[in-house]
Amino acid sequence: KNEVEQSPQNLTAQEGEFITINCSYSVGISALHWLQQHPGGGIVSLFMLSSGKKKHGRLIATINIQEKHSSLHITASHPRDSAVYICAVSMYSGGGADGLTFGKGTHLIIQP
């Protein structure tokens, strides 16, 4: 069973700050996912990556397979970035893709 740990659990920052959320996992994976959940809202996939780095707008996700670690960065943070950010991992099996194993999430608040 893969253990997925996120840090920090809670993060409050000022608008414009550079944000980093960390994720580590215990067992080799096929891919790592970053998800976003707004209060009372649904869950949206931000990134899926198995190596290197991906960028979308102000969001950057990196993964180090050897260290079993990933980071999600937000540049020039804005109050609308306030949400819960969830790290999850997938394990590929021969019959298809199994479900995700999730971290407990990082609750981010960006103050104006």
Add this chain to the structure above:
Amino acid sequence: DAGITQSPRHKVTETGTPVTLRCHQTENHRYMYWYRQDPGHGLRLIHYSYVVKDTDKGEVSDGYSVSRSKTEDFLLTLESATSSQTSVYFCAISESVGTGWGNIQYFGAGTRLSVL
């Protein structure tokens, strides 16, 4: 929500009653999943389905059953609801992107279930 509809969106029921939650997709994706989300635990996998009529258990499957008779529908049943099953339930779908890779999952809006 990527063509995923969960119903009902909210339900209050009593301990011991049967409850069925429905997930309907219009994307023709092969894989479907049921998760529950609880404070302090995050999201956890209940059951999933690779293909019609083929399902498998996840991490927290006790007390739940599922059925998938059509590609587009995945039903989650609580045969006799308990207070510990009070939770927010999310359905997700995905389609394989190739051997050895994970697959992006698209989530429904969730069903908030309260068992009194």
